[in-house]
Amino acid sequence: MTALTALFARDARIAIRIGGGAMMGVLFFLTVVTLVPFAVGPDLALLRRIGPAILWLGALLSSLLALDRLFANDHEDGSLDLILMARLPLELVVAAKAFAHWVTTGLPLVVASPVLGLFLNLEPTALSAAGLTLLVGTPALTFIGVIGAALATALRRGGLLLPVLVLPLTVPVLIFGVAATNAAVAGPVPFDTPFTILCALTLMSGVIGPFAAAATLRYGME
Amino acid sequence: MALIDLANPTRFVALAERVLPWLVAATAIAFAFGLWGTYLAPDDYQQGATVKIMFIHVPNAWLSMFVWGMMSAAALGTLVWRHPLADVAAKCAAPLGAAFTFLALVTGSLWGRPMWGTYWVWDARLTSVLVLFIMYLAVIALWRTVDDPTRAGRTAAILTLVGAINLPVIKFSVDWWNTLHQPASVFRMGGPAIDLSMLMPLAVMALAFTLLFVTLHLAAMRNEILRRRVRTLMLTQAERAA
Numbered sequence: 058m059t060a061l062t063a064l065f066a067r068d069a070r071i072a073i074r075i076g077g078g079a080m081m082g083v084l085f086f087l088t089v090v091t092l093v094p095f096a097v098g099p100d101l102a103l104l105r106r107i108g109p110a111i112l113w114l115g116a117l118l119s120s121l122l123a124l125d126r127l128f129a130n131d132h133e134d135g136s137l138d139l140i141l142m143a144r145l146p147l148e149l150v151v152a153a154k155a156f157a158h159w160v161t162t163g164l165p166l167v168v169a170s171p172v173l174g175l176f177l178n179l180e181p182t183a184l185s186a187a188g189l190t191l192l193v194g195t196p197a198l199t200f201i202g203v204i205g206a207a208l209a210t211a212l213r214r215g216g217l218l219l220p221v222l223v224l225p226l227t228v229p230v231l232i233f234g235v236a237a238t239n240a241a242v243a244g245p246v247p248f249d250t251p252f253t254i255l256c257a258l259t260l261m262s263g264v265i266g267p268f269a270a271a272a273t274l275r276y277g278m279e
Numbered sequence: 280m281a282l283i284d285l286a287n288p289t290r291f292v293a294l295a296e297r298v299l300p301w302l303v304a305a306t307a308i309a310f311a312f313g314l315w316g317t318y319l320a321p322d323d324y325q326q327g328a329t330v331k332i333m334f335i336h337v338p339n340a341w342l343s344m345f346v347w348g349m350m351s352a353a354a355l356g357t358l359v360w361r362h363p364l365a366d367v368a369a370k371c372a373a374p375l376g377a378a379f380t381f382l383a384l385v386t387g388s389l390w391g392r393p394m395w396g397t398y399w400v401w402d403a404r405l406t407s408v409l410v411l412f413i414m415y416l417a418v419i420a421l422w423r424t425v426d427d428p429t430r431a432g433r434t435a436a437i438l439t440l441v442g443a444i445n446l447p448v449i450k451f452s453v454d455w456w457n458t459l460h461q462p463a464s465v466f467r468m469g470g471p472a473i474d475l476s477m478l479m480p481l482a483v484m485a486l487a488f489t490l491l492f493v494t495l496h497l498a499a500m501r502n503e504i505l506r507r508r509v510r511t512l513m514l515t516q517a518e519r520a521a
Binding site for chain 2: 212229277
């Protein structure tokens, strides 16, 4: 347990320090949201209607940004080999690293989403619903993303491949995240129905992601 | 013959060479019967002659899911039993599966234009099949990224198994979300809802397309085994020259 806590603290510290790129995701999120009014025009009624979808899409793209560093940096400096040789269960190691990654890159996106929602003219209910669904849904994006990160590390040249591998798998999370946010604002389904499915998706990916990523690291590395 | 006997690539290639001419003949006969049956099948009372697109569309859609299921079985063979031909089977199935999925999308779109009045709708079944097509392309891209076949095989196997979660979503998407695409009418509780005069040609066409897949897959596996041998020979030659 202490080893896992130490790993979590180490990963979080590396991400926050210079060159870690923790805040890069938020900056990218801000840029994507800013680009939308340039593309669709500054129509406030339209932005209010498509705002939740834009927030989710922006968060999804931003969560991809730092993903390829998750194992690649450790692989470059050799610490991944040490982790693989340690007696810790690799699935838990991957889960701890993924959690650290979410705290440093996913959580800032959740915190930033109300501010960006104001840009998109969202009403208070939509702001809190988007924040809540992102809080529950972004861990699923990270846990699905670790599979892609592990594949990209095992393949060495996988950096370009990563978004193509990960994005199709995140479709259900996107569907139910946006559906829950829209349900809170406009109905007709109650907020709970898509929201509980979103929670289920997060829990499922929390199991599948670490196991698949650990298997990739175990069998895929030379 | 047990599955493990086929682990010897030489024996597998010999078997493939022996079986392939028969398979080609069987495929041609099945297609002849299937197309003839399609020609004889009655027009639908609502859709007219366009219903005949079904005899191409439905087998392709079935195969698009069947091939991914087969790739998942092969992925288990790679990861669990380390069967030496499992990753060859998975690699050769991916482009064929992508082709069947593409044909299912194209024929469905051509069928949708006269029936629904549009080539494409963002309906649950159509969208999930499109995601399946993208996943086929992703697996092919993964195979093309790594030069060492065994490592590529293991990583592709994991991606295939994770992607297999999409299969039940596709199968049941029409039941879960009430959408434009019609619900299942052949494999459902209480028996098929299609008249026998249409079901028979459909079954023969499904058989024909499955035989086509088996034939092409076997030929592709033989070619892949030979390609790997050439690669090994060239590597040893390069080593000797160095």
